[in-house]
Amino acid sequence: MKRCVTLFLTVILSLAAVPFASADGPDGPPSFPIFDDTPTDAWYYADLLYAYHSGLINGKSETRFAPDDPLTYAEAVKLAACMRQLYDGVSFTSRKDAGVWYEPYVNYCKAYGIIAADYPWNQSATRAGYMEIFAAALPDEDLAPINEIPDGAIPDLGGLSASTVSAICKLYRAGIVQGTGDDHACAPYSSIRRCEVTAILSRMMEPEKRIRFTMTAPEHRIETIGGVTYVDGILIANKTYSLPADYAPGGLTAECQAALDALSAGAAADGLSIYPISTYRSYDYQAGLYERYAARDGYAEADRYSARPGHSEHQTGLAVDVNSLDYDFAYTPEGIWLAAHCAEYGFILRYPEGKEAVTGYRYEPWHIRYLGTETAQKVKDSGLTLEEYLGITSVYAD
């Protein structure tokens, strides 16, 4: 990595030499504009000097840096593309496409796997969105962890997708960001400011500038956002924690659907067929289902295998029943494959055998829950149910 970074700096400095030639004469200090709104004792001043001389960031005008202004997603993706091409030591060729100005940068970032999908390009980038893009802007080996940040330690990541949480943790662990306040909160939904962007760019380019800090694992952090419970950032719907009736993603989340498709493809590659038979279920649908089961078997028995409305994991858009609601499914080649491989695709078997007292439900070899590959693998390796892993219960209040 060292050689890589040195080469990178050489590129930056030589690029900076021409446009930022000294205005103080050949013997004077390097020229740097005096921004009226940027005092030399600002916390990001050294980063600004660095990022400015790298040619990555500029003032809004000759005298104004606008440190507190937000950044659009289009600007973020341009920065990511420019940083990556400088890093790789290649020139960016901006083709005169018929489209909008940022289109070449978007295409570049997609080609390099920095982004996978489109963002609302003209809107202000959130801190989470920006971090998601920048966590992929450099190769993994150049964002190696230097900080001990346990899962769930960052206090306010509830409601974010597994891949976004993973990107944010990567930047914390690499010392690129440290959050705000004593608890290192991420404030993922607030707009990112230009001064923060400046610091991130500078730390990404220069490993020496990265911040060393540690965070301790909390007991377990329970957040409630809009009536939805997140434990260590993981959305929970069980007998203890319910969802509001109007929580309605309307289907599997995009991330869960993609993971399910990948799982089916993985099984198919091994000559097996794994397919969904029940995915998203709305509050109202679950209410009807539960009542029908209760009418048939009585409420006590129905509670062992069917969730009351608001308590079904299927309402989250993150749970799937596959192939067959038959216990023998566990012994079929598909059932065996699912148990062995689902974590590789980000899923866990949510209701394992012999854990009814913990999960609140009978064994369901067909019911998988999406958690993202990192978390799913950790839960699997722990040998615990999700309730045990998160230190929570699954019991109806009444």
Ligand SMILES: [Zn+2]
């Ligand atoms: Zn299910």
